[in-house]
Amino acid sequence: MTEKTSDRNLTSTQEDYLEAILELTEKRVVARNMELSSKLGVRRATVTRALKLLTQKGLVNHEMNGYVTLTDEGKAIARDILARHELFRHFFRDILNLEEDEADEIACKIEHTVSGHALDKFRLFIKRADECEGKCPNSLKLKREEGCK
Numbered sequence: 732m733t734e735k736t737s738d739r740n741l742t743s744t745q746e747d748y749l750e751a752i753l754e755l756t757e758k759r760v761v762a763r764n765m766e767l768s769s770k771l772g773v774r775r776a777t778v779t780r781a782l783k784l785l786t787q788k789g790l791v792n793h794e795m796n797g798y799v800t801l802t803d804e805g806k807a808i809a810r811d812i813l814a815r816h817e818l819f820r821h822f823f824r825d826i827l828n829l830e831e832d833e834a835d836e837i838a839c840k841i842e843h844t845v846s847g848h849a850l851d852k853f854r855l856f857i858k859r860a861d862e863c864e865g866k867c868p869n870s871l872k873l874k875r876e877e878g879c880k
């Protein structure tokens with residue numbers, strides 16, 4: 732699944748669209764151009780162009796009435812990105828102890844670049860840090876005020 736995303740040669744922005752559509756369509760069956768425009772902070776014309784490309788790639792169904800859904804393949808890629816987002820948010824928020832907003836912001840950037848081998852290592856490290864909590868003499872989790880000055 733991880734490899735699939737890179738095989739497709741999607742840009743970070745395109746991956747963000749898939750992620751945003753998944754989040755919107757999980758609440759309701761379809762997303763609208765307007766909602767994507769406000770969620771991603773871009774103009775509606777920009778959304779329209781991006782959706783056209785994603786439709787050509789077979790990842791999105793863009794209906795004439797402005798409704799947007801993900802194809803099965805688009806959904807698989809979006810789920811993969813969202814899972815990375817959640818993993819990194821957990822790492823930055825709960826292990827490095829950053830504020831939620833900051834953790835979210837960083838997660839949304841590196842979810843596009845960390846994949847494959849590095850992602851597996853990250854997952855393993857985070858799992859170990861979680862398991863260590865309360866059992867190991869030195870928790871791997873940082874306190875809010877800890878850091879190199």
Ligand SMILES: [Zn+2]
Binds near residue numbers: 838840
């Ligand atoms: Zn994200």
